Amino acid sequence: MRGQPFLTQERRTWQNTSILSEQNFLKLKEIMYDHTFEAGSYLFWEGDPADKLFYIKQGQVKLTKTNAEGKEFTLHMFQDGDLVGELAGFTTLKHSYNALVTKDSIIGVIQTRDLEVLLWQHGDLAVEFIKWMGLMNRITETKVRDLMFYGKPGALCSTLIRLANTYGKQTEQGWLISHKVTHAELGDFIGATRESVNRMLRDLAKKGVIAQEQGHIIIKDIDYLRDICHCEHCPVTVCRI
Incomplete structure (x- = not known):
């Protein structure tokens, strides 16, 4: 066997919220409330108001997008420790994709209005959220790059x-x-x-x-x-x- 994957076995829990410091993550947990979602249900549909973020405590969520011909594309797969959603940036925003729950899941729901208060109060948390948004954009860009160039x-x-x-x-x-x-x-x-x-x-x-x-x-x-x-x-x- 040639080569090695980039991750060791100990690093396979992704947790894109690892960008957040422990202190700021605790602040985030204080404003989220747990909700159980069954496999096959949706967190949101394309076109729904983007007024919540979702933290996957246990389970799996698939983000998909459908083109004009009805063809469905899979954009991302998220699992334990991942944060899912689109941050509106204090403007009205609608989701640009669907979020399908693929396993029975326990998910922490964060209202955007509650998050905005935290971001106004804690500048360091706001900076970390900018980093999170940049990470999500980078993941999407690399997938598009692979398809467009190669x-x-x-x-x-x-x-x-x-x-x-x-x-x-x-x-x-x-x-x-x-x-x-x-x-x-x-x-x-x-x-x-x-x-x-x-x-x-x-x-x-x-x-x-x-x-x-x-x-x-x-x-x-x-x-x-x-x-x-x-x-x-x-x-x-x-x-x-």
């Missing part, structure tokens, strides 16, 4: 690396992606059909880059994937699914 094969290779970083477990065969993902779901990440993903995965398997076992993908040569997507070795908080 086409579907580059975007697929990048997605496989992100999956390995997020769900990978080291085995004798390579990096086993513990989260089962279908070819159709991979297609949703890169804007490709299931048939196109099937063909690209077969090509990678023939070259010994990946293998598939009982519905799981095993990455045997991660350096090959990095070469195809012209990996820029982004920070570990960015290189995620």
Whole structure:
């Protein structure tokens, strides 16, 4: 097996709220209230008012966007410790994507009006939230870059690396992606059909880059994937699914 994913096993809990200091995170927890969401429900739909943020205490949320033809694209997958939503910046804003709960979840809900009071009162918290917004923009930009500059094969290779970083477990065969993902779901990440993903995965398997076992993908040569997507070795908080 060549290469290593960017993350060690101890760093696989993402927690994009790690940008916040412990003191400021405690302030945030004081204004959130817990709500239970069942798998298949939505935190919000595209076009809903962006008047809340959501902190995932336990569970998983998928952000999607639908184009004019009805094709759904997967933008992000968030899990325990992640903060989800769009900060309006003291203006009226509507969500530009859907947030689907994919596992039964416990989520802390933060009203934007309560958050605004905290940001006015604590300048250091406001600065940290600007950093969080920058991080979320960077994650989206890198995914768009992979698709725009390196086409579907580059975007697929990048997605496989992100999956390995997020769900990978080291085995004798390579990096086993513990989260089962279908070819159709991979297609949703890169804007490709299931048939196109099937063909690209077969090509990678023939070259010994990946293998598939009982519905799981095993990455045997991660350096090959990095070469195809012209990996820029982004920070570990960015290189995620």
